[in-house]
Amino acid sequence: MAAINVKVNGVDHKAEVEPRLLLVHFIREVLRLTGTHIGCDTSHCGACTVVLDGRAVKSCTVFAIQADGREVLTVEGLEQDGKLNHLQEGFFQEHGLQCGFCTPGMLMTGYEFLKNNAEPSEDEIRHAISGNLCRCTGYVNIVKAYQYAAQKMREGGAQ
Amino acid sequence: MTPRTSPEVGGMGHSVKRKEDPRFLRGQGNYVDDVVLPDMLYLDIVRSPYAHAKITNIDTSKALAIPGVAAVITGKDLAQYNLHWMPTLMSDTQMVLPVEKVMYQAQEVAAVLATSRYVAADGVDAVEIDYDPLPVVVDPKKALLPDAPVLRTDKEGKKDNHIWHWEWGDKAATDKTFQEAEVTVQEDIYIPRIHVSSIETCGCVAHFNKVTGKLTVWMTTQAPHAIRTVFALVAGHVGLAEHKIQIISPDIGGGFGGKVPVYPGYVIAVAASVLTGKPVKWIEDRMENLQADSFARDYHISAELAGKKDGTITGLRIKTIADHGYTDAAANPSKFPAGLFHICTGSYDLKAAHVEVDGAYTNKPPGGIAYRCSFRVTEAVHTIERIADVMAHEIGMDPAEFRFKNFIKPEQFPYKSALGWEYDSGNYAAALKLAMERIEYDELRKEQAEKRARGELTGIGISSFTEIVGAGPSKHFDILGLKMFDSAEIRVHPTGKVIARFGTKSQGQGHETTYAQIIAEELGFPVADIAVEEGDTDTAPYGLGTYASRSTPVAGAACAMAARKIRDKARKIAAYLLEAHEDDLEWEPGKFFVKGSPDRAKTIQEISLAAYTNHPPGVEAGLEAVDYYDPPNLTYPFGSYICVVDIDKGTGEVKIRRFVAVDDCGNIINPMIVEGQIHGGLTMGLAPAMYEEIQYDESGNNLNGSFMNYLLPTAVETPKWETDKTCTPSPHHPLGAKGVGESATVGAPAAIVNAVVDAMWHLGVRHIDIPITPAKVWKLLRENGVSE
Amino acid sequence: MIPRSFEYSAPGTLDEAVALLQKLGSDAKILSGGQSLIPMMKLRLASPPHIVDINRIPGLDYITEKDGFLRIGALVRESDLERSELVRSRFPILVDTTSVIADPLVRNQATVCGNLAHGDPANDHPATMLALGAIVVAVGPRGERDVPVENFFPALFTTALEADEILREIKIPIPPPSTGGAYLKLERKVGDYATAGVAVQITLNNSGACTAAAGIGLTNVGFTPIKAVKAEAFVKGKQLDQAAVKQASEIAAGESHPVDDIRGPADYKRDLVRVLTARAIVRALERVKGGV
Known part of the structure; x- marks a missing residue:
């Protein structure tokens, strides 16, 4: 067992973990933040995507111990002061989700992507979400949700 | 359709934003793997590496020695309670855990219970099993040969691998159309085994309370009520009675038919909880999911079409071998072993048709669930849309013109098909015409000709499909005897707020919003004031569940009917309050008023309060209603899809340049949700058309057992879908609606294949089986002398 | 799992x-x-x-140009490569390569050096590094040593690294002017390994002929990444007209050793090498002329 300290959604969490504990299980089962999902186990589906030190990664393919001393943002950390962020709002307005299982991963991918791309083209958005599988929406409205958020971010600054 | 209600009320026709979204967007959904109970054990499954083998020994000692491993369960343990076999939905039998032999690779062989999922996985590793491999049969055609090894040795007297023979239609009349035909075409069409791959796998948390004797199971199921009954029937002899079984289907991360059946893992988890008295969680990982359950299709079809030189089609003859794996665990209405495959005459008016299907056992996991389709409708549509296209090309007629010539005409509805279905309504030509306008069909044909002259390959493919959804009328439709009605229960509270519960279960379709809109439409309560619940068998009325696009046609109808019962009672209360005769009252959404005196009115909210505070003498207090809706007929949504592809002559890659989908699902409740369903359905039509297939080698090894080789399309492969609609209401549905969740999955593959074949027909290519991989296209190109 | x-x-x-x-x-x-x-x-x-876990070692995430080489440190992520201005402007072939590896989320974690050190013939960077004549810098108890990438992949899932060595850096010679390169991969979908991939790097002399620096590397068509030496030898000194490109691509196809698998039959993959080689040469030539 090893002692780790991970800042998740701005809060420090200390825990004793087995080195083999996957980050996704640390988040879901130790911290009980169940918005981060598991869909494929082989780093293909992106349902487990979180932002680790500013970069969106698949938390099923990172050991929790690798996150020691680092910062993790999960879907539960996106809402600020009771207000959805622009991308969450975009998903709501544009019907970017159906069963909701891939949605947290899609939101976390977008969190990083839109920070670095103020005016993404549709093609860039489609490539950006190509590590996140959605079985319900056919992606059309997810692309629109990203465009909605990008527009809002250009108009009203970051969130 | 112009909405009758205001946007604030949000009845039919409004794109109301979804009520379920706020929790999902915050990561606050509650899926099965999110359920954690005190003292819970984790169940993990040891699976067979062989597709067919005798089990000679199971040694659990090393696994049991691992700290944290609580128990290892084998078939012999379950056999003590006669729970090692279970019935399937098609009245075949399926092993829960084997005692003698395994029948497919990845079959459950033993189950490990441990205090964490990590320890359980270590336990699985440590169970030692000896096998004696047996001959493997993977090809259903070979399985039906006389010298094939008999797989179901458990069935006394079974001497072959033939499950059943089923046929439908007038054989003599059909044969006659072929004898008299000026043109006939034949094509072998394989619709491969595919896998639904909802992003959430299957799983459950079973909790048997030894003190109360109550079993609660949180479960990924599309049909919680039916599951409860099945559990009671299967495990009644060990003391599980139906009033002490509660199935809770929480938020479901996609179903698509894969979460209809009862899989061994669920039963093992229930048994484990009963045996240990502790809650037991079983969650499949993706490899298990892709290798053991949720398989669809696997139809080896030979189709023939008879017709005249002028393009009139007259007869259809189909023979099919259905590969069911080692047991027939298909999810079909009980009377229809090949599902609704006999909708295969499609959108065309033809004189006669005859269909034969033979089921075969092979050393594969059970197949036959739906993959987002209404009981083999995809197989049917693919067959007719492919063979029709072959004939159109064969006689040199434009595929659009060929379809216009043969469509059932609007004035022929209700239309009795050659195979006995009564189509409720349709205007097929209008949908195809609109699709052709949207895609600029004539221009495309010109462009295609120009490109062909330059040696470039472009194809245009049409699919004008007819669906059959909303099972179904109780006369013909049941599952294990349970009639396929569905239900709604609506309760209006004194303050004018509403809770409604249903026998269905959304897996992403947005029922919480759609059903609320139906109630808003019928009663005038704003959607915001209506709570919709599904999935808890202790509270919701009995229903058969959500699959086969049946929620709107059946439960949606029940919802409207229950609301109308409430409205009838509200009329009595309003009459009492307004001191008017019931017949003198008029309804507009949200209020009753006295004819000719619109200001003498009572709102539905005022009436709600009166139902509890000032109800009329002789009328019961309260305002609630239940409806169990038995549909008089199925509904027949339809559409026309046109796909344009460009083919890379060097690599064989197919690029979908455009795809226009015109759907007609009758009256629409929420246009936003309907469009979303079509987007998703199209993508699940693209997937098997071009990417997905579960393949086995000769030893029965699954070659696509992870997302590395089972290829779900990403946003990059998926075209930007273009959608449009026509509206032909269902005459028998109370809202004129038809159901839409699966249309696009059913209709899309044929459009894609037809486009690809259209691009290469002049080279001599007649057909290509799905999935259309670059390697297959390359082979066809090179065989026909085309290269880069 | x-x-x-x-x-x-x-x-x-x-x-x-x-x-x-x-x-x-x-x-x-x-x-x-x-x-x-x-x-x-x-x-x-x-x-x-x-x-x-080497991720806690500071100073290994550099992409720099020094002493005639582009140097990529052991902890440079694929996404760093994709975003690097230096790489984007000087090595479009590297952008071609990294942008078709797995998906953006995997690329945020995956390292370029790891893509070589894993020794997988299905990985994409090896072919590109072969085409670029890269050098692998290994560090171990006996100090540092340079391994030319053509000697780095002796067998399937095997590299020239000793058990006690770490791949510290990849060095890529800075190409002379009039150089262009491209990497083309056919994948069944985003995230898949290559059905086949071809990397081409060429430099033209004053008269427009291909110099001796030509490099052609092949992905996933053999038990190791393949340096198409015969095709390289063929293009040297040649004007790369249509006929020469055709011949070079046929030679490269002949140097591949694909096997039948779920991505397709061997003859298909061999033909893909031919098609992709021809297209990669054409793309590389366009880039010599300043195209993108």
Whole structure:
């Protein structure tokens, strides 16, 4: 067992973990933040995507111990002061989700992507979400949700 | 359709934003793997590496020695309670855990219970099993040969691998159309085994309370009520009675038919909880999911079409071998072993048709669930849309013109098909015409000709499909005897707020919003004031569940009917309050008023309060209603899809340049949700058309057992879908609606294949089986002398 | 999908890491990006008793140009490569390559050096590095050594690294003017390994003929990444007109050794090498002329 300290959604969490504990299980089962999902186990589906030190990664393919001393943002950390962020709002307005299982991963991918791309083209958005599988929406409205958020971010600054 | 209600009320026709979204967007959904109970054990499954083998020994000692491993369960343990076999939905039998032999690779062989999922996985590793491999049969055609090894040795007297023979239609009349035909075409069409791959796998948390004797199971199921009954029937002899079984289907991360059946893992988890008295969680990982359950299709079809030189089609003859794996665990209405495959005459008016299907056992996991389709409708549509296209090309007629010539005409509805279905309504030509306008069909044909002259390959493919959804009328439709009605229960509270519960279960379709809109439409309560619940068998009325696009046609109808019962009672209360005769009252959404005196009115909210505070003498207090809706007929949504592809002559890659989908699902409740369903359905039509297939080698090894080789399309492969609609209401549905969740999955593959074949027909290519991989296209190109 | 237990160390310096490797021998496995290793551990196809995590070693995430080489440090992520202005302007072939590896999320973790060190013939960078004439810098208890990339892949899933060595850096010679390169990959979908991939790097002399620096590398059409030496030899000194491109691509196809598998039959893959080689040469020539 090893002692780790991970800042998740701005809060420090200390825990004793087995080195083999996957980050996704640390988040879901130790911290009980169940918005981060598991869909494929082989780093293909992106349902487990979180932002680790500013970069969106698949938390099923990172050991929790690798996150020691680092910062993790999960879907539960996106809402600020009771207000959805622009991308969450975009998903709501544009019907970017159906069963909701891939949605947290899609939101976390977008969190990083839109920070670095103020005016993404549709093609860039489609490539950006190509590590996140959605079985319900056919992606059309997810692309629109990203465009909605990008527009809002250009108009009203970051969130 | 112009909405009758205001946007604030949000009845039919409004794109109301979804009520379920706020929790999902915050990561606050509650899926099965999110359920954690005190003292819970984790169940993990040891699976067979062989597709067919005798089990000679199971040694659990090393696994049991691992700290944290609580128990290892084998078939012999379950056999003590006669729970090692279970019935399937098609009245075949399926092993829960084997005692003698395994029948497919990845079959459950033993189950490990441990205090964490990590320890359980270590336990699985440590169970030692000896096998004696047996001959493997993977090809259903070979399985039906006389010298094939008999797989179901458990069935006394079974001497072959033939499950059943089923046929439908007038054989003599059909044969006659072929004898008299000026043109006939034949094509072998394989619709491969595919896998639904909802992003959430299957799983459950079973909790048997030894003190109360109550079993609660949180479960990924599309049909919680039916599951409860099945559990009671299967495990009644060990003391599980139906009033002490509660199935809770929480938020479901996609179903698509894969979460209809009862899989061994669920039963093992229930048994484990009963045996240990502790809650037991079983969650499949993706490899298990892709290798053991949720398989669809696997139809080896030979189709023939008879017709005249002028393009009139007259007869259809189909023979099919259905590969069911080692047991027939298909999810079909009980009377229809090949599902609704006999909708295969499609959108065309033809004189006669005859269909034969033979089921075969092979050393594969059970197949036959739906993959987002209404009981083999995809197989049917693919067959007719492919063979029709072959004939159109064969006689040199434009595929659009060929379809216009043969469509059932609007004035022929209700239309009795050659195979006995009564189509409720349709205007097929209008949908195809609109699709052709949207895609600029004539221009495309010109462009295609120009490109062909330059040696470039472009194809245009049409699919004008007819669906059959909303099972179904109780006369013909049941599952294990349970009639396929569905239900709604609506309760209006004194303050004018509403809770409604249903026998269905959304897996992403947005029922919480759609059903609320139906109630808003019928009663005038704003959607915001209506709570919709599904999935808890202790509270919701009995229903058969959500699959086969049946929620709107059946439960949606029940919802409207229950609301109308409430409205009838509200009329009595309003009459009492307004001191008017019931017949003198008029309804507009949200209020009753006295004819000719619109200001003498009572709102539905005022009436709600009166139902509890000032109800009329002789009328019961309260305002609630239940409806169990038995549909008089199925509904027949339809559409026309046109796909344009460009083919890379060097690599064989197919690029979908455009795809226009015109759907007609009758009256629409929420246009936003309907469009979303079509987007998703199209993508699940693209997937098997071009990417997905579960393949086995000769030893029965699954070659696509992870997302590395089972290829779900990403946003990059998926075209930007273009959608449009026509509206032909269902005459028998109370809202004129038809159901839409699966249309696009059913209709899309044929459009894609037809486009690809259209691009290469002049080279001599007649057909290509799905999935259309670059390697297959390359082979066809090179065989026909085309290269880069 | 749960890995077996292992011991874990996260050394703070390369020296410490090398000392650990020396001590643990074949029991140790280096974790950098982990995007190949961790899935293999979860599938229990790999169960190293000891993981040496090099991610805590500072100063290994550089992309710099120094002494005539582009240098890529051991902890440079694929996404760093994709975003690097230096790489984007000077090595479009590297952008071609990195942008078709797995998906953007995997590329945020996966390292360029790891893509070589894994020794997988299906990985994309090896072919490109072969075409570019890259040099692998290995560090071990005996100090540092340079390994030309053509000697780096002796066999399937095997590299020239000793058990106690770490791939510290990839060095790519800065190409002379009039150089262009391209990497083309056919994948069944985003995230898939190549059905076949071809990397081409060419430099033209004043008269427009191909110089001796030509490099052609092939992905996933043999047990190791393949340097198409015969095709390279063929193009040297040639004007790359249509006929020459055609011939070169046929020679390259002949140098591939694909096998039948789920991505397609061998003859298909061999023909893909031909098609992709021709297209990559054409793309490389366009880039010589300043195209993108």
